[in-house]
Amino acid sequence: MINRNFKSLILIAILILTTAVISFPVQEEKNLPGVTLISVYDNYQVDTRLTTAWGFATIIKMPQELILFDTGGNSEILLSNMKRLGINLNSIKKVVISHIHGDHVGGLEGFLEKNSDVTVFIPHSFPQSIKNMITKKGARFVEVFTPRKISDFVYTTGQIPGPPGEQSLIIDSKKGLIVITGCAHPGIVNIVKRVKELMKKGVYLVLGGFHYPPISCIKEFRKLQVEKVAPSHCTGDSVGEVFRKEYKENFIEYGVGKIIEIR
Template identity: 30%
Template sequence: MPRSPFAFVLALLIGFASPIAAQSAATGNQITILYDAFSDKPGLTLDWGYAVLVEFEGKRILFDTGNDAAMFETNIKRLRVDLSKIDLVVLSHRHGDHTSGLRYVLSVNPNVPVYVPNDETFMQSTPAGFFAPPAENTSLPTKMRYFRGTVPMPSPAHGTAWPSARFHAVTKLTDITPHIHLISTLSETPGFRDMPEVSLILDTPQGPIVIVGCSHPGIENILANVATQTHTDSIFELVGGLHLVVSTPSQIDHSVSALLDTYHVQRAALGHCTGEKTFAILQKRLGENYRYAGVGEVLGL
C-alpha cells in the first residue's frame, strides 16, 4: 500500500530530528508539567506549587502533587492523565504546595506506593525515649505521667493526613529500577534545617537527569550528594525548582556557576521556586538547551 503524504512527511521529520529527540520519540520517555504558576496554554489552572509526570523506561512516576487537590484534579483531567496507571508517587518534601494533591491521587489509585522523605510528617513514630520513665519524676502522680506511667511505654505513630497511603521512607540511595533512583538530602539551610528532601535521578546515555522539588537543602548540596552517590559530577539535565526566588543576585550567580562549572549541567527545564531572575540568567547561558517548562508542556527525554 503506498504511504500517505502525511506519513511520509512525519517520517522525514523524525529522520531529521536530533539524536536525543529521535530517541525520545522512539522510547516514549518524557516529562509532563502538571502543576506550576506559569503556562502559555489556555484552560489550565495556575497556582504556586509543583507536580510533574515522569515517564521513563516503562515506568510512570508522579513527582509531587501540587498545592491544591481541586486545582490538581482540574489539570489532570484537562491534560488527560490517567493516575490509575501510575506506578509510584514521589513526594519531594513535606510542604503543602507539593503534597496537597495526594488526597486526589489516592482516591483514584489507593494502593500506589508513595516514596517520601524520612520525615515524621509522613510516617515516623514519636521517639520511644520520650516516654522512658525518668528516675527524678517517679514521684509524679499517675495522672501526670505519660499514658499513666504504663510500662513498657508505647511509641505512638504521628497522625497523618493520608492514613491509608502506602508510604516508603527514602533514607539512602534507593533503586526503583537499575536506571531510576531516589536520593535524600538533609537540609542545613536556615529556616529549613533538618528537613530531608527527596530527588529523582534518571540514568540516560547522555548522563543523569536530576528532578528536584524545591531544593531546600540548596541545589549545590543536592547535586554534591548526587555526585557522591552516583559517582558522577556531570549532570545532563536539571528539572524542577531551585528555591532561588528570593535569593540575592550574588547568591544566584554563585548557584548558576556551581550548576554550569562544577556539575556541568548541559540542559535545564526549571520551574516553581527557581525565580524569574534565575530563569532569565540560565536561559541566556544555556540558549536552546534551556527548555520552557510551563504547565502542559511535554518534554522529551
C-alpha cells in the first residue's frame, strides 16, 4: 500500500515538474535554419513602391513554411504590399497576433477572406468576437497562455501581462535568437530578459515596435548583449536615433519592404 502511494506521488511530482518547467530543446548550431524576415506593413518605409500606414506586420520565411506576425491595421494595404513583394498568400500557414490593438489585428479579417487555411495564434485574453470571426472565416485559432512552440525553431513568449497582454515571437536561427515584437507594451527590456531566461541563449536581433522606451533601455540592451537591433513602428524617432548611433553597423533600418536574410 505504502509502495503504491509512493509511486503515485512520484508520478504526480513528475507531471507537475514537466508542466511547470517549460524549456525548449537546445538545437545543435549546424541544424539551425536560415531565416528571411520581410516587412509587409509599417509606418516606416524602406521600399518606396509600397504603402505605409500606422501598424506592423512581418513575414517570417522559414524553410518549412511562412508565418505572418501581425496584420497591420488595414487588410487592403497588407494584401497589396504582399502582392508587390511577390508573397504567395497560400504559403502562409500560420498567423501570430501580438496583441489586441487595431494596428496589429485590423488586417486579420480581410487576410482570412483570401487565405483561411491557417492557424491563428492569439493571446488568450482576446475577446470572443475575434475568436468567432476567425472560425466563421474557416480558419483555426490557438489561444496562447504560456511559452510554446509555433513551428520548427519558432516559439512564442506566451502572453506577457501588459496592458494589453502581448506575445512576442522567438526564432532560433543560425546566428542566435531573433525576437520580434509588435508594440512591446510589456516593456521591450522585459521581453528580451524573458526570452533569454526561456531559451538560455544569446540574442542576435531584436526587431519590431519597442513602444517609446526610455533612452536607458539602450544600456540595458548592451547589458543583455543584444547583437543587432531593428527598431520600427512605435519605437519613437528620438530613441531610434540613439539606437542608430550606439549600434552603428549593427543597427538595421526596418520599415515596409525591408528584407533581412539571416544565413
